[in-house]
Amino acid sequence: MSIKTFNLFRRFQPWFVLFLKKYNIKGGTFDQHFLIDTGYLDRIVAAAELSPQDTVLEIGAGIGNLTERLTRRAKKVIAVELDPALISVLHDRFDTVENIEIIEGDALKVRFPEFDKVVSNLPYSISSEITFKLLHHKFKLGILMYQYEFAARMVSPPGCKDYSRLTVDTYYFADASILMKVPKGAFQPAPEVDSAVVKLVPRPAPFEVRDEAFFLEFVAAVFSQRRKKLRNSILNTNYMLKIPDVKEVVNQLPEGFMSKRAENLTPEELACVANMIFDLKSR
Structure with a gap:
């Protein structure tokens, strides 16, 4: 022993x-x-x-x-x-x-x-x-x-x-x-x-989200394909996100985010992307 x-x-x-x-x-x-x-x-x-x-x-x-x-x-x-x-x-x-x-x-x-x-x-x-x-x-x-x-x-x-x-x-x-x-x-x-x-x-969330349910679903979706760049992970998981005209929405998002993987983005950055998508899909 x-x-x-x-x-x-x-x-x-x-x-x-x-x-x-x-x-x-x-x-x-x-x-x-x-x-x-x-x-x-x-x-x-x-x-x-x-x-x-x-x-x-x-x-x-x-x-x-x-x-x-x-x-x-x-x-x-x-x-x-x-x-x-x-x-x-x-x-x-x-x-x-x-x-x-x-x-x-x-x-x-x-x-x-x-x-x-x-x-x-x-x-x-x-x-x-x-x-x-x-x-x-x-x-x-x-x-x-x-x-x-x-x-x-x-x-x-x-x-x-x-x-x-x-x-x-x-x-x-x-x-x-x-x-x-x-x-x-x-x-x-x-x-x-x-x-x-x-x-x-x-504590209260340290960053703003437009819609909590969508943000949490977005995080689940992009981390389900964590090895793919954000552009592809969003396109591949739209069955979860249900974004109308998803290709058009993705093309309007900043390349600085889309060329990175979810695992390389901070929670604040992920919230920023989720907010932009939510605003675009809500138009």
């Missing part, structure tokens, strides 16, 4: 392992990997800067390791969990705790009550969908665990291999930064990849 692995193991509370055995919980049924490293759990809660006035949403509460810490700091915790077996565990642990509401259901379908902050070890298979569902809600702060590669795409600068639709869409809604990388060994069962904790701070 390496020194690093030993130090991680030493920080685990044996109680967590016994807890899993007690309920015959193996993890992974619904994309669950339980964070059991107490050091990382404490750092996540500290990053949320919780106050007794905060209502916190937790998605994928699992066996409640993070939940327990949140209930100590927040006014109220709303814990959402899909797995019925884990719902039973949460009720067993927290039914005597007054400041928690447990919701059984799919987080993508559940209607979220109002919340101030969201602190979660998200199921990786729904990372994109759940992030953008959250960003259409009003809240102050998110401290969210993702697969590391996904987190890297959220914060990538233009021109890098990780720069993507996800980067642009995230930047449109919020400031995002990676707070810490979390190794596989901090979880039980261990995932196949490392993870990262991302800080999300929602």
Whole structure:
């Protein structure tokens, strides 16, 4: 056993392992990997800067390791969990705790009550969908665990291999930064990849768009053909964009943009192109 692995193991509370055995919980049924490293759990809660006035949403509460810490700091915790077996565990642990509401259901379908902050070890298979569902809600702060590669795409600068639709869409809604990388060994069962904790701070968009729905569709379209120049990617994806007389519209756009690929344009530049197209197609 390496020194690093030993130090991680030493920080685990044996109680967590016994807890899993007690309920015959193996993890992974619904994309669950339980964070059991107490050091990382404490750092996540500290990053949320919780106050007794905060209502916190937790998605994928699992066996409640993070939940327990949140209930100590927040006014109220709303814990959402899909797995019925884990719902039973949460009720067993927290039914005597007054400041928690447990919701059984799919987080993508559940209607979220109002919340101030969201602190979660998200199921990786729904990372994109759940992030953008959250960003259409009003809240102050998110401290969210993702697969590391996904987190890297959220914060990538233009021109890098990780720069993507996800980067642009995230930047449109919020400031995002990676707070810490979390190794596989901090979880039980261990995932196949490392993870990262991302800080999300929602804010108004830093640039103007004529039509938000069209802008987001435009970004999805041009990044679906990220290796093609913008002119060709727009022409090839007009089945998504539905631009009347698309060739004529493209010919009116500045060559400085059309000769570049989407991955080489900043979010502001992509918004500029989307606005020009929207104005031209609306005439």
